[in-house]
Amino acid sequence: QKEVxxxxxxxxxxxxxxxxxxxxxxxxxxxxxxxxxQYSGKSPExxxxxxxxxxxxxxxxxxxxxxxxxxxxxxxxDSQPSDSATxxxxxxxxxxxxxxxxxxxxxxxxEL
Amino acid sequence: NAGVMQNPRHLVRRRGQEARLRxxxxxxxxxxxxxxxxxxxxLKFMVYLQKENIIDESxxxxxxxxxxxxKEGPSILRIQQVVRGDSAAxxxxxxxxxxxxxxxxGPGTRLTVL
Numbered sequence: 001q002k003e004v005x006x007x008x009x010x011x012x013x014x015x016x017x018x019x020x021x022x023x024x025x026x027x028x029x030x031x032x033x034x035x036x037x038q039y040s041g042k043s044p045e046x047x048x049x050x051x052x053x054x055x056x057x058x059x060x061x062x063x064x065x066x067x068x069x070x071x072x073x074x075x076x077x078d079s080q081p082s083d084s085a086t087x088x089x090x091x092x093x094x095x096x097x098x099x100x101x102x103x104x105x106x107x108x109x110x111e112l
Numbered sequence: 113n114a115g116v117m118q119n120p121r122h123l124v125r126r127r128g129q130e131a132r133l134r135x136x137x138x139x140x141x142x143x144x145x146x147x148x149x150x151x152x153x154x155l156k157f158m159v160y161l162q163k164e165n166i167i168d169e170s171x172x173x174x175x176x177x178x179x180x181x182x183k184e185g186p187s188i189l190r191i192q193q194v195v196r197g198d199s200a201a202x203x204x205x206x207x208x209x210x211x212x213x214x215x216x217x218g219p220g221t222r223l224t225v226l
Contacts (some may be wrong), residue, residue, distance in 0.1 A: 015113075028141075036217075043203055043218060043219050044217045046214060049214050052210075092212055099171065100145075100147075102155040
């Protein structure tokens, strides 16, 4: 089992719809979770961090964390074509110090 | 812009040459991390440094790769005797503290080995 798993996609949604991106992780003791966005040929850009169970909202983005089920998700409301990118889930695993362990990313395509 | 700075942005080397990648963290950040992204693969941790100290190098290949973060100046990732398999994007990230803190990424250096 991979330490951090994401569906590679592509996930296609129409403009204006809600995009739902999911991530599962294997280490039950993990405490820190991050979502990054990466456009092709560019560097990862932080969208949000989440540390506690529940929802965290920032503008059109909502991160959801469920430690009991070991998943973290990202919802993007009112999806725009500019949201088309690869979304990376990253986790700091127990005993991993400060290093981020990334999933392989989910490619999102927002269609007109 | 006080973001993470990396240079060069693109680097071309022939097999057997040395590559030096530089990273200046965000202002106020004293923790630096290096990650590598191979073509069509995910981001992989390489090394974590604080000023003058290597904290975690568990992701660094044992041979040919080294990293430093001197008291003055940028962090440097050095790859000796490069091979074609070293061609990748190398990203530096920084954080103000360690301990589960958010990391902010620089623009990356894209290394091509001919």
